[in-house]
Amino acid sequence: DADVTQTPRNRITKTGKRIMLECSQTKGHDRMYWYRQDPGLGLRLIYYSFDVKDINKGEISDGYSVSRQAQAKFSLSLESAIPNQTALYFCATSDPGRPETQYFGPGTRLLVL
């Protein structure tokens, strides 16, 4: 987990607020992902990026945006948070040589009141 870090680890915010979740990695991977985890639903992909100039929507991108500031950094923003965005958010990376094996950060627990 130390290779992929996420900040903050926990966040409480109010409906309508803009917040940013940050992810950094030291693995040197080009590919980065943002997921959200909800009980019983597993992990669902929000956005993914194959390099700094290649960003793609996942299955649940509505209400979210991302920024790939550098190879090592991939941020997720909630422009106007709503309560059903309360979830556990994970960042992950993968190596182009082994794309199916992903390395996850420790997660950010977000509560939207």
Added chain:
Amino acid sequence: AQSVAQPEDQVNVAEGNPLTVKCTYSVSGNPYLFWYVQYPNRGLQFLLKYITGDNLVKGSYGFEAEFNKSQTSFHLKKPSALVSDSALYFCAVRDMRGAGNMLTFGGGTRLMVKP
């Protein structure tokens, strides 16, 4: 579309007993299947994968998984469970979006190993 299903929300097993966590899949083409584990307050960790070859795949921490094409299953197993195996387990399948670099996860199964 590729998908995996984990039919059990929770599996309870006594320490020292064998454990099985079930996963079934639905894919077009050859399946690439994975198991990940999530310990409390941690991100997911890769356990093992099946791409081709032997139907019994060995992974980390003494876990193994059996690929069964006729039953479209990829069950996770361990001969003797430890209390420290208690965690959330996710089955995943390679998704062909993004040139095959994506994973689709099941809903997860919580494994509880009791002393």
